[in-house]
Amino acid sequence: MHTKTVRDYIRTIPDFPHEGILFRDVTTLFADARGMRLCVDQLLAPFAGTRIDAIAGLEARGFILGGAMAHQLGTGFVPVRKAGKLPGETFAQDYALEYGTATLEVHRDALPAGAKVLLVDDLLATGGTAKAGIALLERLGAEVVGCAFVIDLPDLGGRAALDAMGMPVHALCAFEGA
Template sequence: MNSCADLIKEQVRNVPDWPEPGVMFRDITTILQRPDTFRKVINAFLERYGNQEIDVVACIEARGFILGAPLAHQLGVSMIPVRKEGKLPWRTVSRSYDLEYGSAVIEVHEDSFSEGQRVLVVDDLIATGGTMLAACQLVEELGATVVEAASIIDLPELGGSAKLRDNNYAVYTLCDFSDS
């Protein structure tokens, strides 16, 4: 039987030169198309976090929503969307960050987290770490504590997971892809 990491590596679609030349995009939609693999991914996260004290799952737009919603549901905790700038309808706090191929801004409602809440931050992958780092910083800016930054895939050669650890955030991923 294949491990979850093996299934992910076998089933993720590699899309070269998207969204721009030189970028290898790791497309998880092929995992989502397979209910057995998607279930294994969610169960792998539940196995890790099911016995931890977590109050909120913060899900980064957009693929983080896909992972975080069932995870929050199964953990019986709140789900908070971390959105691209201009997508939330109420007062927000925001943070800008750099991407592998540009820069962007993410935001959350200013009442998303309460003082002392323990938050799991979730996205589909960690590349340069900019999005995940900005999300973790927003959680802390609003008084909560980041339990861990979690994703399906780590792209270690782009340095994102190292950047998160250098900023004192614990990181958990199900597998990593190396371009070498």
């Protein structure tokens, strides 16, 4: 009998959002109670015994994962949002997209200096979003103890970019290609 892995809960949708793309859809993972619990448990497992004061989630699916992870740890949750979505004073960080740039923001008072934070998102592709999130958290004076992702697309170089920063990276599964 095959024991289901997180990867088994992820559906692949061909030609979305563009022809030739294989979209890795985690909504099927989130919709399944066992899959979601397995995912949260496995995202946290390598950080057992590590002091984590807060989970920081990257918009938008990182919010879903991060909220569940923070609940399980009994810690706070910090949203790292797209520009213009947070009501208080923020720090902003630009990052590169395939065509152009985008900006992430975090509230200036989201964390106390010295807080130990785990950054989470559903997908690691080029690493641009994660690197921007790390930069924002570090501007707050926090220490990012690691990054956790459901999916790694290693061909796009994100893991290598985070490894080059000395950042511990944990991904539950990898898919070849873009």
